[in-house]
Amino acid sequence: MPLYAYLTLAALLFAIGFFGVMTRRNTIGILLGIELMLNAVNINLVAFARFNADIVGMVFTAFTIPITVAEVALGLAIVILMFRMRRTAIADHLDILKG
């Protein structure tokens, strides 16, 4: 399959993930959307690495995956904390920074 097939797949996945981030009410649901977007990015990186015969793309992916894991862990920790404080995980209710 040519490169743009993989890139198109990644773009589609990214759009779906983005849709999820924008529309999901639950905070954890938003985090799942973020996961999808990051996955799309990883597919992109690896595809480029393969088709340009450059290992750096895979190195990037090797780094982003652990970083993503750490980010999810921290994000969920915050969600749990918010849940304890406000008894809700609905993103719409977390609007303390309202102007």
Added chain:
Amino acid sequence: MTLEVVAFWGLAVLLIGSALSVVLTKNLFHSVLWLALSLTATAGIFLALEAEFLAAVQLLLYAGGVVTIVVFAIVVTERLVGERITQTSRHIVTGVVLAGALLLAVLRFLRGADLPLERPVIAVDVTRALGQVLMTEFVLPFELLAVLLLVGLLGALYFARPEE
């Protein structure tokens, strides 16, 4: 019809389908399970791209670790009983429009680009090359990554500590 094409299309359908299910399912727990499936499909894509090491990492960390974490979080915070889609999602139309626009923009971008069609032949072992590069050229980010994970660990511990 080579194996590669068939594999690609199958994995693609699986990936997109599970991704859609992740964002559209009412039940959050089901959503997580669909995410697990999409992560696995991604690992398959990595295999199709001859990045075996990354496919393994994906399966271990993502499909294993992340999903586990998210499940625990859901158990702690949320009801599991599903509600209607409009109660789990908001501004669906706007979301579709924006996401679609973004998609179209990116695709248009792609069409104009000059992309290689054929895979170049790779002589070396990808995993070995990856390991070598990680330990020589990228050793500094590697170590920093370790520090980052430590920090993340401490942070998560602090945030989610039991109440006094």
Added chain:
Amino acid sequence: MTDPAQPALLALLLPACAFLILAVVAPLRRRGRLAAGLSVLFSAGALAAAIAALRLTAGMDGFSEWLWAWIPAEAGPLASVGVLADGDSAIMLVLVALVSFLVQVYSLGYLSDESMPALGRYYAYQSLFAFSMMGLVLAPNFVQLFICWELVGLCSYLLIGYWYTRPEAARAAVKAFWITKAADVGMLVGIVLLWRHTGTFNFLELLQMADGGAIPLAGLGVITFCIYLGASGKSAQFPFHIWLPDAMEGPTPVSALIHAATMVTAGVYLLTRTVWLFRLTPDVMEIIAWNGAFTALLAAVLACVQTDIKRVLAYSTVSQLGYMMAAIGAGFASAGFLHLLTHGIFKALLFLGAGAVIHAVGTNDIFRMGGLARKMPQTAIVFLVGTVSLAGVPFFAGFFSKEEILGAVLAGGFPGPFAMLLLGAFLTAFYMFRVVFITFFGAPAAAHGADAHHVHDAPPFMALPLWILALLCVGIGALFAFWHPKEEFETLGWLTPTAIVVAFAGIVLAYLVYQRRAISADALSRVFAPIRAAALRRFWIDDVFSFIYRGLMLGLAKVVGWVDRYVVDGILNVLSAWTLIAGGSLRRLQSGRAQDYVYGIALGVLLLLVWVRWPR
């Protein structure tokens, strides 16, 4: 030393030092007697210096000018300060220094009841006034003249309002300041226009230009008229005379100094100083002559109906200033200047004498006095000396100068003003002797038990200046009887007898009405009833000014205030309201929800992509 500018400068600076010391060293000023002593001492020094300057100018025949550059410019300084000493300025300087010194000594007695800090304030103002007036007299150019002019006006305000806790005094001070300031606007305009016309402020340069015919005549009439406006404000010519009678609210020594001898004569002095400029515009001179004569007659009429002794003297001053102006307008400034000098002496004497009377009796109203000649013989004598000088009786100071004026006006070709001045002379004698007879002779007013003052003659501090001035009156009168300055015009033979007859006619009429009661005062009032009624209302001139001020100025102020509140503030309020509304609307963007911000990011990314890739 032979340069008169040196002692003139000393005479100028001594009162300035006194003022500065008193102004800065507050503890000294609060010790009233000490401050008074300092001021009197410096004033005596100034007098000595002025006399020295006069003696030096007698020997020389021109000008002595000392200048210091003040505002620098490329082609020579734009404005300078300094002294210009010549015959006229020296003798005026002596007058100012003399009357100032005598008044300060007199005030030691007159204001002996004042609190010490107030007394110190008084003497500080007196020193400032002396300095300002001398600066005006010695001014070498219009700039210094104008500055000292305004300073003198300021001192007048401060001294009229010396008893500022009295509302009438405060109002009178403000009125004086307002009227003279309004007139000074004209003067400022005139000075600036003159500078634009000729390029210089300096008197000597202008004199040379005028003599050489180098001043263009077109538009000069406007300039001289504007300057005359300023002079007529200070010198209380019609219609700016209304402030002078009210200025009597100030202490009597102040009235003697400022409103008789020095400040009000500043206008006359200015015209005398710059007569070479006014000679180039005969139309304006005509106006000056007519207005002067009219003022003289108007004020004399008004003086006949006054019951306040100081007001009589105030209107008399206005009248005599009119005489001086008429002579200048007729073209013979020296006659006017001579009358300025003699008038300064005898009017100061009259005021100080009136002050002695007021100090003793406790009231200004002549109908509450009477028969004071027996109780205050010294005062009565000196007051009588002053009165006959004013009335124009031969061998006293005012006779010769008044006759000179009458002759000058006639020689200048102004028969109408001459007739007015002659009638004015008659009325002058009449009203002054009216006051004398009512106050000093005749039966005392019914003594009210409660306010029976202990009527005494003047104490030494007050008596000494009185006697000095009285002797001067007699001395000058005798001097002129045997020697007088060369006249510039042909005197008509019948003028002197006519003047004497007119004066005595006035005295006789006053005697008949007020002493002998041969003619009833009421009958006279009935005969002149309409004039009398109008005179009691001061011919409504005050009301006109009051209407202009209240109606126009306050009305204008209200309109401007409305514009400021609703238009100017309104614009600002609208702008701020719009800002608040805009802020309120924009605030809704900050919903606090992360997903809304994600929308923003998405839109931004889209726009970016479109912008980057659009023009393919």
